[in-house]
Amino acid sequence: MRWFGIALAAAISIYPLAARAQATPAPQATIDQGLAQLKNNQPQQALSTFQQLLQANPKDVATNLYAADAALQLYKGDLAVQYAEKAHQLDPNNWKVHTTLVVAYSVADRPIQRNAERELLHKLHADPNAKDAMESNxxxxxxxxxxxxxxxxxxxxxxxxxxxxxxxxxxxxxxxxxxxxxxxxxxxxxxxxxxxxxxxxxxxxxxxxxxxxxxxxxxxxxxxxxxxxxxxxxxxxxxxxxxxxxxxxxxxxx
Structure with a gap:
């Protein structure tokens, strides 16, 4: 039974190392990390980063929009719509939300919703109270x-x-x-x-x-x-x- 004792001793000696490895926290995703991935033409990595962030804070408008952008670059229209519509629920008067929604509906092949967003964007462009829209070409x-x-x-x-x-x-x-x-x-x-x-x-x-x-x-x-x-x-x-x-x-x- 000597081999059993050796194996047990080895297992005991290795266990603390394994326990420490499991206890090491995984690196936390950040907005800057996701934006850098988008800039470097890495939309799949960016999407994973923003999804991780949304698990912790699903009501963050900006992160939902960033996730929608990453999904769009992967031509995942339905997923982009999901994030853009969530952002719209959270902040319905946000100009940036509508500029994301219109592309999401296009990529998702939903022309009725896309055209409704186009019409809304044109109305916002003519609205003196919508400064960002008025200043855009x-x-x-x-x-x-x-x-x-x-x-x-x-x-x-x-x-x-x-x-x-x-x-x-x-x-x-x-x-x-x-x-x-x-x-x-x-x-x-x-x-x-x-x-x-x-x-x-x-x-x-x-x-x-x-x-x-x-x-x-x-x-x-x-x-x-x-x-x-x-x-x-x-x-x-x-x-x-x-x-x-x-x-x-x-x-x-x-």
Whole structure:
């Protein structure tokens, strides 16, 4: 039975070390840690960090929004909606909550709720009491993957700049770096001649639009179309352009 005594002695000698190891507390997650993970293009790690924080403090509005952001970068729309709606319950008048909700509903493919948030954001932009909204040019309305890229769609409250940009689609590579931009715009120069040629369409509120691309000091005119600036229609055209792209964008070579 000598072997039993040796084994028992070994177990006794090891046990205090194991007990001390188990007693060592796990590192506590922090907001700064999660934000750094988001910045470093580590959304899965960030989501885990924010979820750990929410277990301890589920009613923290900012952490719910950060968790929604991390979920969005993973294209987990339903999970993003869950966190964004929780933040809305806690702080229904928070402008940042609504800017997160609109993207969450887009990624979750819930266009009715998305459009309701878009309408609300436009109302807030016109509200003198909503300072943050009034000072903003637009908001992120959608996020979606195409091939190896992440596309971020921005909707402007008013057409932006001299070319009157209605929507801007930012194309990012797998490292999160912007490599190209696609704009849906309707400039006044082309619009005047179009209105003369199509008076009835102009009277019905339609315009002529140009879809253009730019990046790394390069410019591409993709196509033109007439109609109203309906987001889903513009997105469909941008998807056609992106899916037809076979060469790297000029911005990828810089």
């Amino acid at each position: 637009g908001f992120l309305v959608d996020m979606f993957p195409v091939k190896q890229y992440r596309i971020e769609a921005v909707e402007f409250f008013q057409p932006l700049g001299k070319f009157h940009i209605y929507y801007r689609f930012i194309i990012r590579n797998q490292q999160g770096r912007r490599v190209w931009t696609i704009n849906a715009e309707s400039n006044d120069f082309d619009e005047k001649s179009w209105e003369q040629a199509h008076p009835q369409k102009a009277a019905d509120g339609e315009r002529q639009f140009q879809v253009t691309g730019e990046g790394n000091d390069k410019h591409v005119d993709y196509r033109m179309f007439s109609g109203k600036p309906v987001y889903d229609g513009v997105k469909a055209q941008v998807l056609q352009i992106l899916n037809a792209q076979t060469m790297p964008f000029p911005g990828e070579t810089s």
